[in-house]
Structure formats: structure tokens, C-alpha cells
Amino acid sequence: MDTDGPAQDLVADVFARDCTSRAAFEDVTSKWASLVLVALGEGSFRFNALRRKVDGVSEKMLSQTLQTLERDGLVLRDVVTAIPPRVEYELTALGAAVAERLRDLADLLEASASQVETARRDYAGR
Amino acid sequence: MDTDGPAQDLVADVFARDCTSRAAFEDVTSKWASLVLVALGEGSFRFNALRRKVDGVSEKMLSQTLQTLERDGLVLRDVVTAIPPRVEYELTALGAAVAERLRDLADLLEASASQVETARRDYAGR
DNA sequence: CGGTATCCCTAAGGATACTG
């Protein structure tokens, strides 16, 4: 039934440049966010624990990533005022649903790592 | 037997900086690759058709993205020598498996778009 | 049509230092 005009948000279309779902998709699949979500799928983490878990992430990027995910309603920030201060990050229901899908994807790629390596070698030596 | 060097790929771990699965995960979740994979999940596409489908991608990035995916063994490039020349892109078995997971994720986010928008508004006005 | 090559600029992102 749709016409030939741009799709827009009447039906959420991840392929449409200005669709919210595309923006959310990009937030969620961005370099660090995807790993953070998978990590939080294993349980709640404190800032520095998460930083150690996600190998290679800088403080700045972790902080930024967590803010984006909190803004999109995927992550909850639980501040415990104490000494020393403590902040726990955990997934919302939606965040957990997203994390589950990303976990599936990560599992698949972990299982296919050798296949990918073979493909890369074949591609390199052609 | 492995030495006392960094853990490496004995167990593929998407959180480890130098693991093949992490590299593949990043290739697959990168800005354009994820959309290209979802698109190709719907069937094979020619270069310019794909470009129209994935709203906003430049020729350069589409070309680059397709090369990476071909290298990782996720996409096949089918060249039909003719006039005018024709190239069809399609998924490999592994590519299809990956695309399926990404489709799931995209579906979830398309369905949750309004929820994300609400979260963003709440976050903005605090 | 299906690209590659070049140019250029912005924004992603790392390192470091500092604050509550």
C-alpha cells in the first residue's frame, strides 16, 4: 500500500534516514554500546568493572556510551551515595531484550571465528 | 601449546581486544554494514539498488562496506559480464545467519521506536 | 552501470589531568 514517497515514521523503517528506529539501531550497534549491552546482559556492573570487562574502552567513551544508552531507555543508573561513592549500571527491560539479540549475534560470531579467519586468508591471497 | 603471551583465541571472546570474533562483531555492527546485511537478507541486490535501499549511504562507503563483508565471508559478489555490466550481491550462509540476528534486532527496535522516543523526551526534560 | 581515486573536513575517540 505504500506509495513511492519517502517512508518516514508511519511505519518504523530502519532503512529510513530519519526514522527513530534507525537512530536507536545505530546507537545500539555502535562500537562500544554493543559490547556494553552484552556485558550488562550478564548482570549489573560498576563503572570501573565495566571498563575492565570491555577491553580497550576509554573512560570517556564508556561514560559517553552509558549516557546515550540511559537516554534511550536501555540502561538504568543506580547511584548509591556512600563513601566511596558507588554507581551500578543495569539494563531496563528493553535493554535486556536488545542485549539478548546482541548476545545471539556475538555467540554466532564467536562460533564462526575460524570460518571468518579462513575467509580473510582466502581473500588476501587471491 | 601457548606461551605466557596474551590469551588470544583459544576461547573466542568478543570482549577481548584482539579476538577475531570481536573484529568480526565490529565489522558486522558498523554503521553501514548492519544495514547492508539486513537489506541483503531480503534478497540479492545490485549496487545502485542497494544504494537506494540503504538511505544515505555514499558510493564510497557502500563499496568499502561490501568489500569488508566479502572479505569476512559474509557476502558474495556475482559479476555478470554483459553490457551494461551487472553485479549482484548476495549473502553467504554465514552472512544469512548474521543478517537474521540483525533483522531480529531491527524488528525489536522498530517496534520499540515510540518507547525510545518517550525515554529521550523524559531524559531531555529532567 | 559499477565502481575506484582524490580531496577535504568533521567528529570519533584516546591520553591526561582534575573534581565530587
Add this chain to the structure above:
DNA sequence: CAGTATCCTTAGGGATACCG
């Protein structure tokens, strides 16, 4: 501990032009 702020570098990525 849990971050922000600043600085700086690199690479992602768009526009354009051109080749098979």
C-alpha cells in the same frame, strides 16, 4: 570510586571526478 574537562590525533565518511 566515578566520573567530567581539555587537548589532540586519527580515521570515518561525504563530494566530486573519472575509468572500465
